[in-house]
Amino acid sequence: MKTNDTRTELNLELYRMLYLIRTCEETIVEHYFEDEMKTPMHMSMGAEAISVGICQALRPEDHVFGTYRSHALFLAKTGDTDDFFAEMYGKDTSSLKGKGGSMHLCSPDHGFMGASAIVASAIPVAAGCAFANKRANNGKLVAVFFGDGAADEGCFWESLNAACLMKLPILFVCEDNGLAVHTPKSCRRGYSSLVDVVSKFNCIAHEHKTTDAEAIYELTSELIETMKNEQKPGFLRLEYCRYLEHVGVQQDFEAGYRSVEEFEQWYKFDPVALQRKKLQNLGYQTDNIKRLETEIEEGVSRSFSKAKNASFCEVSELYKEVLV
Numbered sequence: 294m295k296t297n298d299t300r301t302e303l304n305l306e307l308y309r310m311l312y313l314i315r316t317c318e319e320t321i322v323e324h325y326f327e328d329e330m331k332t333p334m335h336m337s338m339g340a341e342a343i344s345v346g347i348c349q350a351l352r353p354e355d356h357v358f359g360t361y362r363s364h365a366l367f368l369a370k371t372g373d374t375d376d377f378f379a380e381m382y383g384k385d386t387s388s389l390k391g392k393g394g395s396m397h398l399c400s401p402d403h404g405f406m407g408a409s410a411i412v413a414s415a416i417p418v419a420a421g422c423a424f425a426n427k428r429a430n431n432g433k434l435v436a437v438f439f440g441d442g443a444a445d446e447g448c449f450w451e452s453l454n455a456a457c458l459m460k461l462p463i464l465f466v467c468e469d470n471g472l473a474v475h476t477p478k479s480c481r482r483g484y485s486s487l488v489d490v491v492s493k494f495n496c497i498a499h500e501h502k503t504t505d506a507e508a509i510y511e512l513t514s515e516l517i518e519t520m521k522n523e524q525k526p527g528f529l530r531l532e533y534c535r536y537l538e539h540v541g542v543q544q545d546f547e548a549g550y551r552s553v554e555e556f557e558q559w560y561k562f563d564p565v566a567l568q569r570k571k572l573q574n575l576g577y578q579t580d581n582i583k584r585l586e587t588e589i590e591e592g593v594s595r596s597f598s599k600a601k602n603a604s605f606c607e608v609s610e611l612y613k614e615v616l617v
């Protein structure tokens with residue numbers, strides 16, 4: 294049973310992370326048009342509660358894998374805004390020296406093991422990592438994040454099958470925005486419920502439609518506990534609304550594949566606004582919330598300026614640590 298203080302502390306931490314991620318992406322939206330960030334952007338806006346809630350339930354030493362849409366996951370796992378912006382600008386100060394860009398974020402020191410632009414391709418790699426962790430008996434859990442479109446790929450099912458057979462310590466997280474670029478699930482699938490199908494495997498599968506980071510944290514914590522007790526992989530399908538277009542920093546309802554009404558329904562429960570309201574309901578003073586927000590904005594602004602003013606790496610560096 295949580296005391297009120299512990300609950301406020303948890304919700305404060307969740308809000309800190311949600312606000313940090315939103316501020317970082319708003320900074321990208323504000324400056325992307327300057328054309329100095331030479332990387333395609335697949336924005337997380339709308340999905341933040343998933344990465345924040347789940348990473349809060351993981352331990353720092355646990356591993357995560359992501360996709361080309363991993364800003365929220367990277368920041369929730371690493372909290373490293375200096376590295377994040379340096380990589381967006383492709384600068385020497387990033388730990389990847391600008392070789393990854395927005396679509397291939399990576400920070401193994403923080404347990405963020407990698408991300409890939411090839412749909413579903415991180416899933417078998419994550420299963421391999423879970424196999425290595427199991428063999429090493431190091432107690433680490435792997436959480437692999439992917440979109441609903443990735444569940445249309447064979448390697449998702451092959452990895453799920455192998456993980457269930459081998460009882461691997463891995464949590465499959467489907468971040469479900471109902472779209473693969475512009476194509477809805479109803480045009481792509483010969484079944485209706487992903488969780489129903491996944492439940493037939495020897496794993497523990499749940500789904501939820503919420504933008505509440507605390508609810509996602511609670512659900513994930515319980516799921517991880519059950520996974521450990523039953524020695525089975527886990528699967529979570531979490532719905533969210535992708536606020537912006539598939540790629541880029543715009544919102545375009547004229548494109549005609551989704552409605553303003555649908556977006557407005559979701560926006561009423563925006564994860565950042567919802568969490569702010571929750572803090573107020575828990576009795577956390579508005580002045581304190583504003584102070585926290587200013588602190589975060591100043592930190593993000595410092596990381597952004599450092600990245601913008603940093604140098605590019607030497608040409609020779611571009612030949613290192615790449616496969617040719």
Ligand SMILES: Cc1ncc(C[n+]2csc(CCOP(=O)(O)OP(=O)(O)O)c2C)c(N)n1
Nearest residue numbers: 362410411412440441442443470472473474
């Ligand atoms: C193997 C493969 N097929 C096709 C593509 C082109 N593609 C890029 S993103 C995408 C949609 C993926 O949708 P989803 O997995 O739901 O992720 P979301 O973009 O919604 O987060 C497609 C088809 C690709 N990158 N890789």
Ligand SMILES: [Mg+2]
Nearest residue numbers: 440441470472
């Ligand atoms: Mg999708």
